Amino acid sequence: MKMLEIKGLHAYYGESEVLHDVDLSIPDGKIVALVGRNGVGKSTTLKSIMGLMEKQSGSMLLQREEIQRKAPYERARMGIGYVPQGRDIFPQMTVAENLRLGLEVCGGVKKDPAFLYQLFPIVEQFLARKGGDLSGGQQQQLAIARALIASPKLMLLDEPTEGIQPSVIQEIGHAIRTINEKTGLSILLVEQYLDFALDLADECYVMDKGRIVFHAASAEVRKEEIQHYMMAS
Numbered sequence: 428m429k430m431l432e433i434k435g436l437h438a439y440y441g442e443s444e445v446l447h448d449v450d451l452s453i454p455d456g457k458i459v460a461l462v463g464r465n466g467v468g469k470s471t472t473l474k475s476i477m478g479l480m481e482k483q484s485g486s487m488l489l490q491r492e493e494i495q496r497k498a499p500y501e502r503a504r505m506g507i508g509y510v511p512q513g514r515d516i517f518p519q520m521t522v523a524e525n526l527r528l529g530l531e532v533c534g535g536v537k538k539d540p541a542f543l544y545q546l547f548p549i550v551e552q553f554l555a556r557k558g559g560d561l562s563g564g565q566q567q568q569l570a571i572a573r574a575l576i577a578s579p580k581l582m583l584l585d586e587p588t589e590g591i592q593p594s595v596i597q598e599i600g601h602a603i604r605t606i607n608e609k610t611g612l613s614i615l616l617v618e619q620y621l622d623f624a625l626d627l628a629d630e631c632y633v634m635d636k637g638r639i640v641f642h643a644a645s646a647e648v649r650k651e652e653i654q655h656y657m658m659a660s
């Protein structure tokens with residue numbers, strides 16, 4: 428059973444086509460990584476899944492239901508959680524207020540945040556602090572917690588390791604694995620940090636210039652095979 432199945436996705440910024448005929452699927456309960464160098468279209472793929480592109484075509488099935496014509500808020504209500512690149516934490520709002528924003532997408536139904544606090548103790552500890560006073564790694568943890576509070580079925584994570592120190596990267600990796608194992612949440616992870624992606628994901632897709640150029644089970648990937656796609660061109 429597929430959580431998400433994308434076929435023939437094209438996406439555009441104005442007249443310029445950025446994604447060309449992308450096929451990608453996420454099996455239910457699995458972690459799938461999408462890797463590739465800067466500017467190849469990884470973030471655009473996530474935006475397309477959220478319905479944030481002004482022009483896109485192709486088929487996109489969430490648990491066999493076509494979502495291409497649905498608005499972003501409908502996709503969120505259907506269970507897609509999104510943690511954008513740069514995290515989008517509101518600096519003037521407290522951690523608690525930032526977290527509460529995550530509830531908006533599920534109609535404000537209060538979820539028990541206990542499991543989030545277990546995953547990310549720092550979030551509970553700093554509930555009263557301003558979002559802007561948190562470090563990059565703490566903001567990333569808050570952003571993931573904010574997406575999880577709505578109990579998504581599928582979580583889209585855009586470069587969670589970007590600008591974060593190694594020890595915190597380990598913690599975030601551990602939290603992502605725990606969420607997946609304990610709740611069966613399906614995850615699409617966009618990354619430039621290849622080792623992190625291969626370590627966490629069950630499957631790996633490589634994107635280059637808006638196309639999928641490689642796909643395999645992570646365990647079968649030989650790094651030398653795809654490394655050249657990761658280097659700056």
Ligand SMILES: Nc1ncnc2c1ncn2[C@@H]1O[C@H](COP(=O)(O)OP(=O)(O)OP(=O)(O)O)[C@@H](O)[C@H]1O
Pocket residue numbers: 440445463464465466467468469470471472512
């Ligand atoms: N708002 C925009 N308007 C026009 N072109 C854009 C816009 N955002 C991205 N692009 C272009 O679309 C292409 C794909 O960008 P995208 O951000 O999806 O790449 P990426 O693989 O996620 O890289 P990064 O890691 O740098 O975000 C790039 O050529 C980029 O310049």
